[in-house]
């Protein structure tokens with residue numbers, strides 16, 4: 339992460355693309371942050387590269403819209419305190435850190451007040467007490483930011499603490515780190531995965547088949563071998579993966595690695611990201627075509643997150 343690229347200008351220079359693609363105004367609001375391991379999978383000289391388009395800033399982000407919100411999915415209203423969010427029955431989401439290993443320009447949490455999230459063991463102790471006190475909770479989701487930006491020592495402690503709560507049956511980790519820096523799936527990470535007292539689910543965030551190279555495949559296999567269930571959620575993004583072919587290639591690569599496509603999310607209407615929007619009809623057509631060409635377990639559910647609903651909303 340120390341070596342990551344931190345400006346659109348540097349990113350374009352490295353890929354031999356005209357810097358007109360980046361916007362310093364957009365970057366003042368949400369800085370560019372892209373690890374080299376991810377940049378190395380981009381095609382040189384191609385401003386339309388599907389990986390580049392997820393992380394390069396653009397003038398479109400500075401356009402303001404009446405339908406876009408700062409907190410489109412109602413995260414603020416769902417806070418129980420101690421960085422714990424609850425929207426749905428039986429499962430809570432814990433904001434473990436504000437840091438991510440990559441800044442995705444379409445991110446719905448780009449305006450989340452991470453300073454209020456708990457920090458380190460002292461902060462998490464309060465979150466753990468909240469979970470301990472509510473016996474209706476049977477699943478804890480570690481999210482952020484990205485939990486895998488934390489040290490293994492902290493994660494291993496957190497997994498042990500959560501695993502020791504009798505009524506928690508499953509632990510889930512939502513992460514994009516293995517997508518951008520697959521080497522993060524190292525031996526010390528695999529150790530706490532193997533040792534977890536409760537079944538561990540990883541929900542990855544791959545959007546495009548080009549993101550999955552040899553090194554990524556190796557990391558995914560290692561997680562599966564360590565006993566984790568690995569799922570994927572993608573976001574439907576205009577000009578990046580909004581075609582049957584792009585989705586099909588992604589799903590095939592995933593299932594061949596025993597990673598199950600879980601959700602295909604419609605973009606959350608966050609301020610600064612509306613240029614990535616795809617219509618619900620176009621999304622539904624893509625998934626319908628996938629259903630005809632892939633095994634049932636290889637087809638993701640097309641959903642949108644609407645604030646105040648009891649689950650993600652199927653489309």
Ligand SMILES: *Cc1c(COP(=O)(O)O)cnc(C)c1O
Pocket residue numbers: 416423424425426429430431479649650
């Ligand atoms: C999306 C989400 C979940 C997980 O929902 P699933 O449908 O179980 O994947 C849990 N909590 C919050 C706050 C969420 O936004």
Ligand code: SF4
Pocket residue numbers: 438439440441442445446447482483484514543
């Ligand atoms: S890794 Fe996830 S939380 Fe972080 S910027 Fe990307 S989409 Fe947002």
